[in-house]
Amino acid sequence: MKTRRRRTSRKTTGLLPISFLLLVLLPLLLMPLGAIYIFAARGGLGHFIRTFSQSDAQFALRFSLLIAFATSLVNGVLGTFAAYVLAKYRFPGREALSVVVNLPVAIPTVVVGTSLLLLWGPLGLLGQFLDPMGVQPMFAPFGVFLAHLFVTFPYMLGAVKPVLDELEATYEEAAYTIGASRWQAFRFVILPTLRGGLFSGTLLTFAHSLGEFGATVMVSGNLRLRTQTAPLYIFAQFEAGNIETANAVAAVLATLSFALFFVLLRFTQRRSQRVA
Amino acid sequence: MNQPAFFGLMSWRLLFERLSFLTIVAGLALYALWPWIPGARAIPTRTLVVYGFSILGEVMSEGIFPAFQSEWEMRRGESLQFISSFAGSGTVTNQMILGVPAEVGVLSLELDALRLVKAGVLRGPTWRQLPYAGVLNRTPFIILVRPGNPKGIHGFSDLARPGIGVVHPDPLTSGGANWAIVAEYGAASRHSPDPAQAGYQLLLGIWRNVVAQAASARAARTQFENGFGDALITYEQEAIRDLARGRLRAEIVYPRSTIFSEHTLVVVDKNIAIEQRELVEAFVAFLWSDPAQSIFVKFGYRSMNETLNESNLLFGHIQDPFLIRDFGDWPQAKREIVDAIWKNRVLQEIGQ
Numbered sequence: 001m002k003t004r005r006r007r008t009s010r011k012t013t014g015l016l017p018i019s020f021l022l023l024v025l026l027p028l029l030l031m032p033l034g035a036i037y038i039f040a041a042r043g044g045l046g047h048f049i050r051t052f053s054q055s056d057a058q059f060a061l062r063f064s065l066l067i068a069f070a071t072s073l074v075n076g077v078l079g080t081f082a083a084y085v086l087a088k089y090r091f092p093g094r095e096a097l098s099v100v101v102n103l104p105v106a107i108p109t110v111v112v113g114t115s116l117l118l119l120w121g122p123l124g125l126l127g128q129f130l131d132p133m134g135v136q137p138m139f140a141p142f143g144v145f146l147a148h149l150f151v152t153f154p155y156m157l158g159a160v161k162p163v164l165d166e167l168e169a170t171y172e173e174a175a176y177t178i179g180a181s182r183w184q185a186f187r188f189v190i191l192p193t194l195r196g197g198l199f200s201g202t203l204l205t206f207a208h209s210l211g212e213f214g215a216t217v218m219v220s221g222n223l224r225l226r227t228q229t230a231p232l233y234i235f236a237q238f239e240a241g242n243i244e245t246a247n248a249v250a251a252v253l254a255t256l257s258f259a260l261f262f263v264l265l266r267f268t269q270r271r272s273q274r275v276a
Numbered sequence: 277m278n279q280p281a282f283f284g285l286m287s288w289r290l291l292f293e294r295l296s297f298l299t300i301v302a303g304l305a306l307y308a309l310w311p312w313i314p315g316a317r318a319i320p321t322r323t324l325v326v327y328g329f330s331i332l333g334e335v336m337s338e339g340i341f342p343a344f345q346s347e348w349e350m351r352r353g354e355s356l357q358f359i360s361s362f363a364g365s366g367t368v369t370n371q372m373i374l375g376v377p378a379e380v381g382v383l384s385l386e387l388d389a390l391r392l393v394k395a396g397v398l399r400g401p402t403w404r405q406l407p408y409a410g411v412l413n414r415t416p417f418i419i420l421v422r423p424g425n426p427k428g429i430h431g432f433s434d435l436a437r438p439g440i441g442v443v444h445p446d447p448l449t450s451g452g453a454n455w456a457i458v459a460e461y462g463a464a465s466r467h468s469p470d471p472a473q474a475g476y477q478l479l480l481g482i483w484r485n486v487v488a489q490a491a492s493a494r495a496a497r498t499q500f501e502n503g504f505g506d507a508l509i510t511y512e513q514e515a516i517r518d519l520a521r522g523r524l525r526a527e528i529v530y531p532r533s534t535i536f537s538e539h540t541l542v543v544v545d546k547n548i549a550i551e552q553r554e555l556v557e558a559f560v561a562f563l564w565s566d567p568a569q570s571i572f573v574k575f576g577y578r579s580m581n582e583t584l585n586e587s588n589l590l591f592g593h594i595q596d597p598f599l600i601r602d603f604g605d606w607p608q609a610k611r612e613i614v615d616a617i618w619k620n621r622v623l624q625e626i627g628q
Contacts, residue, residue, distance in 0.1 A: 122375030
């Protein structure tokens with residue numbers, strides 16, 4: 001009932017602003033998105049199948065998905081923990097730390113890549129000691145994973161921390177008064193309220209990891225069948241002039257992102273309805 | 277936590293949505309993990325890591341790798357997987373200096389191999405002990421123009437005419453770009469009484485007309501294909517194979533005088549484990565064998581073994597070919613032509 005009332009109260013007659021918005025968005029957003037599919041389809045279904053019968057295309061897509069799953073999982077836990085600590089505890093340097101953990105959003109991803117290389121690479125600050133031991137995180141799948149953890153770290157934090165900040169301490173305190181341990185209070189009082197934030201944070205992390213390019217291109221060495229992610233594959237194929245091949249993979253990635261954000265949108269809509 | 281309010285009318289839909297979401301996620305995870313699930317697929321027993329400069333991508337992936345894989349499997353009964361990466365020669369060299377695990381690298385020019393020695397990646401000019409001093413194959417530099425040659429381009433000097441748009445790879449990252457600069461310089465200076473001045477004049481004229489610079493020869497060709505410029509200076513190989521296959525709509529102009537690029541193979545000993553030694557050596561030996569060289573010829577490269585080149589009828593005739601050793605060697609050409617003339621004079625002049 002509530003939703004219906006809200007909907008009718010909205011203006012339905014704004015034909016001019018709506019068409020103006022569409023006109024502006026057409027060349028900016030809608031046409032480039034359409035071009036992905038047009039060029040992917042230009043080679044026909046046969047080309048699509050041929051692209052995905054190549055082991056390097058398959059690998060790139062699988063590798064991207066694996067990294068995205070792993071990144072969402074680790075950053076899901078790590079980001080929630082960071083948000084919890086930053087929201088619940090008062091300690092010197094907390095403000096500074098809050099700024100620093102959000103920095104990866106603002107730093108160009110290429111710079112993230114180079115700094116990881118300069119740290120962990122065979123000639124890097126720490127890497128030069130690891131190299132003689134035969135440990136080499138860069139130019140290997142693990143290096144790509146590290147880069148994605150770094151780049152996507154703030155998304156989980158950003159989704160979870162605001163919820164924790166607003167959560168009244170009284171619930172948690174009430175739990176303690178009836179003898180709950182710190183873990184029990186977290187598990188049964190805090191975690192349930194975080195579900196929405198966890199869900200959207202994980203989806204955002206997944207989507208960003210799936211599309212990450214700048215840092216990956218630096219730390220991966222761009223090795224087919226070993227460290228080449230789907231975006232790197234697209235870039236390499238496009239540079240080599242195989243536009244249909246590049247766009248076939250691009251179309252799959254774009255469709256996945258559409259689906260992810262569609263789920264995310266529906267979810268946040270339903271939550272806002274529920275709150276209302 | 278508001279769950280109870282939702283039970284009733286919405287619950288079936290909600291359940292359905294949740295289930296389908298979970299199914300999709302599980303499906304994606306299964307797809308991603310598939311090759312690593314035990315028993316799902318045989319995992320290759322051996323790997324070999326090869327880095328190459330941009331235009332080598334096709335001949336290696338479609339010709340050389342499959343040929344050696346079947347030969348190795350016949351000889352040893354082991355399946356072999358190539359891990360490879362192709363980019364501009366300078367980019368590949370920089371990656372190798374930063375420590376990518378390349379076991380074999382094919383660079384566009386010996387200059388990049390010498391940079392690897394300087395950086396300590398190679399312990400010396402080890403490629404010179406390989407056949408033909410490490411030169412795997414070669415190809416002359418040509419001019420690619422639009423179909424029908426509407427601008428009437430017949431040689432490097434025409435590229436300096438006003439109103440011609442030239443697509444050129446970037447000498448910072450592309451080996452082909454360095455070859456192209458020496459080709460342009462040599463074409464003008466070889467028969468001139470004042471070589472340095474003639475070379476400078478032509479380079480200045482051409483570079484005034486450069487409308488797009490790409491990181492590699494292959495990327496430059498993609499720019500040209502996408503409609504940039506009237507002419508592209510590139511390897512003959514880049515043009516003839518795809519023209520013959522109908523993949524490229526353009527025309528080749530053979531300059532009267534041009535350079536033959538020579539592509540250097542390096543074996544990165546420090547990245548080769550003891551158990552990999554034999555495999556790498558077999559692969560390197562295979563590359564200079566007649567079957568492998570014939571594959572290169574089929575893909576448009578000229579073999580160092582001249583008799584093999586007769587099998588490709590698409591190779592054009594160059595009246596006055598020259599080589600890098602006509603300018604001393606690469607370090608000297610880099611110093612005297614690329615740096616002293618192109619970088620310090622031509623670029624400065626254009627920048628003003």
